Amino acid sequence: MRLIKNFLILLIIFSNTGFGKDFKELFVIYEPLNDPASIEKSINSSFNTMVFRLSGSESPSNIWKIINAGNARKDFISSYSIKNFDEKSFLQVNFDKDALIKVFKELKIPVVGNSRPVVLILMKVDSGSMDPYFITSYEIKNSIDELIQNAIFNYSNSRGIFIELPDIDLTDRFDLLKYEKLIDSKDFISSKYLSDKVVTIDLTKVGLNNWSVTGDVNNQYSNDEFYEDFFEDFDNYIESEIDMLLSKNAVDITKEELIKIHINNINTLLDYKESRRIIENMVGTIQMKIISFDTDEIGFEVRMLGGFKTLEKQITENSFFEIIQGSLNDKYLRLEYKQ
Incomplete structure (x- = not known):
């Protein structure tokens, strides 16, 4: 079993003293740094992420609207430094809140406040080669687990929301798996955890070459193209839910x-x-x-x-x-x- 690569950096981004939906480091971006010589590229990427976070939209038009108005990306950065987490390097970029809000207001770009939605994803995998299990934030049993974990990290980091895989205790896990026909998993998780949205998805290997996906994403996939096709559907669904939730917190x-x-x-x-x-x-x-x-x-x-x-x-x-x-x-x- 391996730890999620981005687990430590997620702890830093979402650290808090208790449940809350206030995004603590909204104006701090942690950008992966693969090569110290690529700092300029990472700074540009961090600015794009900052605009996505603050506007609640992944539309690149907001970025170009700011740049075309005569602003340079560096004008909005107060400081940056290299941080190392779990033997990986990140560029920590601190943005000037007042400068960003000023230009957003001038250019009439929508702004989303610090209050951010909490999304929980309960994803069950039944590959046929091992007992069914729920994907967690801290271990990897199948190659798809790491892909899901990294996707969730990217959503959280780029959109500035709380999106998590609930760590279910052994008793609840047993009940959900054994009595799945009797228990509504969405209602069950909603009763246990505070959130704005619970997403439930079941991935089941059917025969030798096919996967059946049911729940909030619902489709049939061939084994050869499963990862690519499923993640396209998963990404489209999650992004649309994030857009809808963030629009409710517009300022x-x-x-x-x-x-x-x-x-x-x-x-x-x-x-x-x-x-x-x-x-x-x-x-x-x-x-x-x-x-x-x-x-x-x-x-x-x-x-x-x-x-x-x-x-x-x-x-x-x-x-x-x-x-x-x-x-x-x-x-x-x-x-x-x-x-």
């Missing part, structure tokens, strides 16, 4: 509002810096200033793209804050900082 870049925020449980300078950093890094935050300060509470005035509802949604799905009180009419939120 109205034509609308701005001033919102007052009071945050409780600010006891140290570190608490202040971290709570401020989180809000400043939100996609819609244009400007932020202190308006009050007390023993364990601090008040801010925030100018937010998309207005109150955009900020409220991103706060709700952030694991570092809890909304104690809020008013849409008064444009006011009282939060508790969770250390």
